[in-house]
Amino acid sequence: MVNWSVILSIAKTHLLSKIKQTSTAAMGVMFGIGAYITLVSFMTGLNTMLDDLIINQTPHIHIYNEIKPSKKQPVDLYKETQNTFNIVHSIKPKLSQKKIHNALPIIQYLKTKKNIRGVIPQVKATIFYIAGSIELGGSLKGIHPLEEAKLFNLEDYVVKGTLQGLQQNNNGIILGKGIAEKMSLKVGNRIQISTINGDVFPLKIVGFYQSGIAEIDNIQSFVNLKTAQRIIGKSEDYITDINIKLHDISEAVSLSKKIENQFRVTAVDIETANAQFETGTSIRNLITYAVSITLLIVAGFGIYNILNMLIYEKMNDIAILKATGFSGIDVQLIFMSQAMIIGIVGGILGLLVGYLLAKFISTIPFETEALPTINTYPVNLDPMFFIIGISFALISTFLAGYLPSRKAKKIDPVKIIRGQ
Numbered sequence: 001m002v003n004w005s006v007i008l009s010i011a012k013t014h015l016l017s018k019i020k021q022t023s024t025a026a027m028g029v030m031f032g033i034g035a036y037i038t039l040v041s042f043m044t045g046l047n048t049m050l051d052d053l054i055i056n057q058t059p060h061i062h063i064y065n066e067i068k069p070s071k072k073q074p075v076d077l078y079k080e081t082q083n084t085f086n087i088v089h090s091i092k093p094k095l096s097q098k099k100i101h102n103a104l105p106i107i108q109y110l111k112t113k114k115n116i117r118g119v120i121p122q123v124k125a126t127i128f129y130i131a132g133s134i135e136l137g138g139s140l141k142g143i144h145p146l147e148e149a150k151l152f153n154l155e156d157y158v159v160k161g162t163l164q165g166l167q168q169n170n171n172g173i174i175l176g177k178g179i180a181e182k183m184s185l186k187v188g189n190r191i192q193i194s195t196i197n198g199d200v201f202p203l204k205i206v207g208f209y210q211s212g213i214a215e216i217d218n219i220q221s222f223v224n225l226k227t228a229q230r231i232i233g234k235s236e237d238y239i240t241d242i243n244i245k246l247h248d249i250s251e252a253v254s255l256s257k258k259i260e261n262q263f264r265v266t267a268v269d270i271e272t273a274n275a276q277f278e279t280g281t282s283i284r285n286l287i288t289y290a291v292s293i294t295l296l297i298v299a300g301f302g303i304y305n306i307l308n309m310l311i312y313e314k315m316n317d318i319a320i321l322k323a324t325g326f327s328g329i330d331v332q333l334i335f336m337s338q339a340m341i342i343g344i345v346g347g348i349l350g351l352l353v354g355y356l357l358a359k360f361i362s363t364i365p366f367e368t369e370a371l372p373t374i375n376t377y378p379v380n381l382d383p384m385f386f387i388i389g390i391s392f393a394l395i396s397t398f399l400a401g402y403l404p405s406r407k408a409k410k411i412d413p414v415k416i417i418r419g420q
Helices: 004-017 019-055 103-109 145-152 161-170 177-183 227-232 251-261 276-315 314-323 330-363 383-410 413-419
Strands: 061-064 114-133 136-144 158-161 173-176 190-195 200-209 220-224 241-246 268-271
Touching: 004 019, 004 330, 019 161, 019 241, 019 276, 019 330, 019 383, 061 251, 103 114, 114 145, 114 220, 114 227, 136 145, 136 177, 136 190, 136 227, 145 161, 145 241, 158 161, 161 173, 161 220, 161 241, 173 177, 173 190, 200 220, 227 383, 241 251, 251 268, 276 383, 314 330, 330 383
Parallel strands: 136 220, 173 200
Antiparallel strands: 061 241, 061 268, 114 136, 114 190, 114 241, 158 200, 173 220, 190 200
């Protein structure tokens, strides 16, 4: 039967007698785990930030009427050419409305689905911004401000003013920051917008919008849904876009296809709309975890080398232990205990160092006009990273102690004592 009190006492004596080597081994574990926690928290934080920039502003499913050529041309309807191969050049898009047919009943139907978190209608229109002699082309989007804030975090990108101000003002407009800078406009100023038909409408600026994407900020503006419908001279059932948020984003692909078949509209899921971005995210995550695992493996080899040398230096002690009645298993457990003590102490210190470094990084100012919602470097302190870190510390020190301790178990004390 193993006497753990004796084994742990001997292990403690060995560790304290070679305090420099023990400290070096523990510091190897500490820096390996600390570097892993810091790196993976920082890198995944950056990846999450970049993902949020896209996901926050992108609906899981976007419904609209796509302008595209007719699948059937007039020649296909002519009976005498039905069994012939026809080639038609310079095909023009078919005449179709931007309006979604029966948009309001579709919205009401989609809101009854349990897997759908929210459904928001929008009206998009091409306009011109007029301020004195300056005239710029742009895009006007009619929205329900508070619903957009709830589902798409739109309020995070309003750098001046509030969405409540837009909700309460039927003649209000939130301008893209790029437009405002080009026209030297401030909150409270008035701006005139002109439709493609030449109708001019004066609106009061209640806020500025900055997405961080210059191409959007230079053209985009927001008004109330009813205001947009009034500006383009359409009725309240005129809807050009429907945006859907789901509880489970993985259902977006299948649901978008069902919506297309059921309502004969174009429904684009978020994976299709951001395929290139998803590829970039996967590659960044792969690099992050590859580097992190490499750090842990390097730390593991360092621990192994230190423990291996420690055992060779303790040959005389091993011989004495065996000569006084300790079995090979007892000797092995002594060195395994040393390894696990180093792993536990070094692992806990590594978690603490990693946490403190990650928290320090999260306080470093990071301000850029391209990312108005970010004030400091993003860090993701996911508890799973700490569980992985301490688990690897224990596993690596166990293996690093097990392999050399097998040699200690097989040492013949007579040969060592005779050699002395």
